[in-house]
Amino acid sequence: MNKAITEGLVLSPPAFAAGLNVWSRQDGLAGSDTYAGSGNAAIVAADQDFGSCVEMAKTDGTQKVRWMGNTPIYPGCYYRVTVRIKAVSGNLPRVRAAATAVRADGSVISGLGSSGPETGLTAYGRVETVSLILGTGERGGVDLAWDASAAYAHVGLDLLGPKGGVVRIDDIEVEDVTGAFLRDMLDWVDVRDYGAKGDGTTDDTAAFAAADADAQGRSVLVSKGVFRLDDHVTFNSPVRFEGRVVMPRSKRLSLVKNFELNSYAAAFGNEEEGLRRGIQALFNFTDHDTFDLKGRRVELSEPLDVQAAVYDKTTYANQRSIRNGQLDIRDTPAFDTTRVTGSCDFDPANPRELTNVANIASIAVGSHVSGPKGVGREVYVAAKNVSTQTLTLNVALWGAPARQTYTFDRFKYALDFSGFDQLLRFTLQDIEFLMADRSSGILLPPAGLIFHVKDCYFTGPKDRGITSHAAGCQGMLIDRCQFLSSEQQKDVAERHTIGFNVNTNDTKIRNNRAVKFKHWAVMGGSGHIITGNHFFQGDNDTLGQRTAGIVFAEAQAKTVFSANYVDNCYLEWTNEHDGAPDFLSEFSFGGLQIVGNIIFSSNVPSSYCPLHIKPFGKDHWINGMTVTGNNFKTIRGQSLDRVDFVDTTHADLDYGRFTDVNVHSNTFQAVAKQFQNPITVPVQVNTPSSTWEVDLSAYMPFRGEAKVVTAVMPDGQVRKGDNGKVWTMPYATGRIGGSRQSVRINWSDSVKGRVFVTARCDAPT
Structure with a gap:
C-alpha cells in the first residue's frame, strides 16, 4: 500500500569500495569517527564470494558499523537490512544487522531498539547472512518496531564477542518489503485467497466460510466475479462486494456486521433481489431485528411476496422491522389486477362461506369480493378449499341470494404478506410506497397481532393502501402515516380507492393524514382508538356530495374517536358485516364515543350531514353513544340543516328504545338544527x-323520540288569564305528535308565561 512512497528511491547504502569515510564507528551521526584511515578496515577489490568488500579487524567489544547517510522512515513502510559476512582469521565473533533511529534533526532517539537477531560465525570462509526488518508498526516478523518519532535510520551491523578476529563484509542491502506485510496492513481478506473461483459454476461456499473465519476482525472482500453458493453462508466479519453471488432461493446469506440494503444489493447485483435476500435473513437469524434500506429507492418489477422471500417459515412471532427507504413500483404487467367471476351458493346459516364455487382454482386468496346483492364493503377471500369448492370470507354477507355470480379482484401489492399463516409484531417504518396508480400498498398476513405501520407514505395506490383480508389486523397500529390518493383530481362520486380496512379488534390509528379517497377506512371489529388524524375528501363540484371518511362496520363499535380533523367527509356507522343484520338478542348500535373533533365541510348542500347511522337490519336502536366537545362547521356552500342523519336504505331505527345517548357541549357554525341530549329549551x-306543546325535533339526536321531560323550571311568574299567580306545578308528557318528538306541559289552569323545559331521548320508560 505504501510502495508508491519509496518507488524510485535508492534505499541501500553505497558500496564500501566507494569510500569508508561515510561509514561510522559509532551511531552514524555526522562528525562521528569513520573507518577511513582507522587502520583496522581496508577495501578488498576481488573477494571470491563478495567481489569488492571491506575487510575489518575486530578491535572493540561491540564494534559498530553504521552508514552515515539517511534511510527515510515512512509510516506503513517496512525495510529489510541484509548483511553477508564471513570470518577470515583469528577469533570468531558474533554478528547482527543493526540500525540507529534518528529524529528529523539528526539526533539519536534513545529507547528504541537498534539491532536484529545475532548469528555466530563458526568457520572460516563460511558466508553467513544476517538481517532485520524495521518499520513503524508492531507486526509479526518486524524486529525493530519504531514509533512515529523516527524520521531516518543509519543502517549497518554490530560485531560482538572476543577481539582479534578478522572478517570480510559484503555491501549492505536495504530493500522495501512492505508488500510482505500488505495482508496484515490491509483491513480485509479476499475470498479468492481461500479458494473461491468466482466462475459462476464452482460452489464457493467453503471458501467464503474460510475467509470469514480467518478475518479475525478484518473485512472480507468478495472480489470481482460471480460466486455460486450452494449452502447458507453467514459472515460474522464485515464484508465488501466487488463481485456478486448467486444462491438457491432456499439458501440465505447472513451479513451480521453490515446487515442493510446497500450490502445485499451489492451482493446480489440487484436492489430488488437484495431486498428479498435481506428480508430472508431478517427472519432467519437473531443478531438484528431491523433491516435498514439506508434511504435507498428500490424499484419493484413485481409484487414482493414476503413469505416466498423468507422461504422456510410460515409463522413468526419475534419482533422484526423494515425501515428507511422507498419502494417504487414499475409499470409492469405483474401488478395488473387479476379478475375472476364465478357463480357461488350462499347459505345464511354460514354467512362467511361461499360454496359450490365455480372457477375456484383461479380465485386467489386475498381477492376482493363484490356481487349484485348482499355484499358489504371490503369483503375479501380469507381462505379457500379447492377440494370442497368452498371460500371462506373475512366478514359475513347478508341477504345474498342462494346463488349468484360474484366478482373476485385480486389487487397486487408492493408488499404481500398473505403467504404467512401467522405473523406477529412486525413493523414497517419510514417507508414511502411510490405506487403511481400501478399497485396497492400492503396486504397483511391472514393472522397475527400488532402489525405496526409508522411514519410511512402511501402515495398513489391503485386500489388500496393497506388491506386486511382476514385477521392479521388484530391490534394493528398505524401511526403518523400519510395516505395520498391517486384520485385527487376526480370528483368524489368517481373515486374507488380506500386507504385501509380492519376486520378485527383493538387497532390504534393515530396522527395520520389522508387525502381524497372514496373512504379512508372501513373498520370492522371493535375496541379501536382513533385519534389525531386529518382526513379530507372534498372536490371542486359545486354543492357536491361526499362519502364516508371512516365506515364503522360493527354495530357494537366500542371505539373512541377523538381529536381528529374530519374534513369534507362523514362518519358512517353500520352493521353491514353482520350475517343476520336484524336485531335479535345482541347489543345494538353502541359504544361509539365521538369526542373533541373538528368536523368541517365546505361547498356542500344543506342536506349534507357529517354523522350517519345506517342499519342494515330492523329493530336496532342507539344503545350507548357519546358526541361531546366537537366543532361542527361548514363554509362557502349552504348552511347545514343538521349534522346527524339516519340512512333508512335497508332499515329504520327503533327510535323509542334509545339509551345512554350523551350529546352535549358541541359547537356549531352554519348549522340550523343543533342536536343535543338532554336538551333544555325556553x-x-x-x-x-x-x-303547552314543545316541538323538539330540531334537537333530538338521530330522530330520537322525546321520551321524557326531566325538568320544568318557570322563568319568572306563571299567571292565569286574569294575571293571578299560579303556584301549582305542571306535569309533563313525552312522545307527543306523529314523530313523537314533542312534549306536552300540562297545567291545572290555563296559564301563560315562560319556562325552561329539559327533555331526553334516552331515559328509561
Whole structure:
C-alpha cells in the first residue's frame, strides 16, 4: 500500500569500495569517527564470494558499523537490512544487522531498539547472512518496531564477542518489503485467497466460510466475479462486494456486521433481489431485528411476496422491522389486477362461506369480493378449499341470494404478506410506497397481532393502501402515516380507492393524514382508538356530495374517536358485516364515543350531514353513544340543516328504545338544527292555555323520540288569564305528535308565561 512512497528511491547504502569515510564507528551521526584511515578496515577489490568488500579487524567489544547517510522512515513502510559476512582469521565473533533511529534533526532517539537477531560465525570462509526488518508498526516478523518519532535510520551491523578476529563484509542491502506485510496492513481478506473461483459454476461456499473465519476482525472482500453458493453462508466479519453471488432461493446469506440494503444489493447485483435476500435473513437469524434500506429507492418489477422471500417459515412471532427507504413500483404487467367471476351458493346459516364455487382454482386468496346483492364493503377471500369448492370470507354477507355470480379482484401489492399463516409484531417504518396508480400498498398476513405501520407514505395506490383480508389486523397500529390518493383530481362520486380496512379488534390509528379517497377506512371489529388524524375528501363540484371518511362496520363499535380533523367527509356507522343484520338478542348500535373533533365541510348542500347511522337490519336502536366537545362547521356552500342523519336504505331505527345517548357541549357554525341530549329549551306562551306543546325535533339526536321531560323550571311568574299567580306545578308528557318528538306541559289552569323545559331521548320508560 505504501510502495508508491519509496518507488524510485535508492534505499541501500553505497558500496564500501566507494569510500569508508561515510561509514561510522559509532551511531552514524555526522562528525562521528569513520573507518577511513582507522587502520583496522581496508577495501578488498576481488573477494571470491563478495567481489569488492571491506575487510575489518575486530578491535572493540561491540564494534559498530553504521552508514552515515539517511534511510527515510515512512509510516506503513517496512525495510529489510541484509548483511553477508564471513570470518577470515583469528577469533570468531558474533554478528547482527543493526540500525540507529534518528529524529528529523539528526539526533539519536534513545529507547528504541537498534539491532536484529545475532548469528555466530563458526568457520572460516563460511558466508553467513544476517538481517532485520524495521518499520513503524508492531507486526509479526518486524524486529525493530519504531514509533512515529523516527524520521531516518543509519543502517549497518554490530560485531560482538572476543577481539582479534578478522572478517570480510559484503555491501549492505536495504530493500522495501512492505508488500510482505500488505495482508496484515490491509483491513480485509479476499475470498479468492481461500479458494473461491468466482466462475459462476464452482460452489464457493467453503471458501467464503474460510475467509470469514480467518478475518479475525478484518473485512472480507468478495472480489470481482460471480460466486455460486450452494449452502447458507453467514459472515460474522464485515464484508465488501466487488463481485456478486448467486444462491438457491432456499439458501440465505447472513451479513451480521453490515446487515442493510446497500450490502445485499451489492451482493446480489440487484436492489430488488437484495431486498428479498435481506428480508430472508431478517427472519432467519437473531443478531438484528431491523433491516435498514439506508434511504435507498428500490424499484419493484413485481409484487414482493414476503413469505416466498423468507422461504422456510410460515409463522413468526419475534419482533422484526423494515425501515428507511422507498419502494417504487414499475409499470409492469405483474401488478395488473387479476379478475375472476364465478357463480357461488350462499347459505345464511354460514354467512362467511361461499360454496359450490365455480372457477375456484383461479380465485386467489386475498381477492376482493363484490356481487349484485348482499355484499358489504371490503369483503375479501380469507381462505379457500379447492377440494370442497368452498371460500371462506373475512366478514359475513347478508341477504345474498342462494346463488349468484360474484366478482373476485385480486389487487397486487408492493408488499404481500398473505403467504404467512401467522405473523406477529412486525413493523414497517419510514417507508414511502411510490405506487403511481400501478399497485396497492400492503396486504397483511391472514393472522397475527400488532402489525405496526409508522411514519410511512402511501402515495398513489391503485386500489388500496393497506388491506386486511382476514385477521392479521388484530391490534394493528398505524401511526403518523400519510395516505395520498391517486384520485385527487376526480370528483368524489368517481373515486374507488380506500386507504385501509380492519376486520378485527383493538387497532390504534393515530396522527395520520389522508387525502381524497372514496373512504379512508372501513373498520370492522371493535375496541379501536382513533385519534389525531386529518382526513379530507372534498372536490371542486359545486354543492357536491361526499362519502364516508371512516365506515364503522360493527354495530357494537366500542371505539373512541377523538381529536381528529374530519374534513369534507362523514362518519358512517353500520352493521353491514353482520350475517343476520336484524336485531335479535345482541347489543345494538353502541359504544361509539365521538369526542373533541373538528368536523368541517365546505361547498356542500344543506342536506349534507357529517354523522350517519345506517342499519342494515330492523329493530336496532342507539344503545350507548357519546358526541361531546366537537366543532361542527361548514363554509362557502349552504348552511347545514343538521349534522346527524339516519340512512333508512335497508332499515329504520327503533327510535323509542334509545339509551345512554350523551350529546352535549358541541359547537356549531352554519348549522340550523343543533342536536343535543338532554336538551333544555325556553318556552314562551303569551295566550293562556292549560297544555303547552314543545316541538323538539330540531334537537333530538338521530330522530330520537322525546321520551321524557326531566325538568320544568318557570322563568319568572306563571299567571292565569286574569294575571293571578299560579303556584301549582305542571306535569309533563313525552312522545307527543306523529314523530313523537314533542312534549306536552300540562297545567291545572290555563296559564301563560315562560319556562325552561329539559327533555331526553334516552331515559328509561
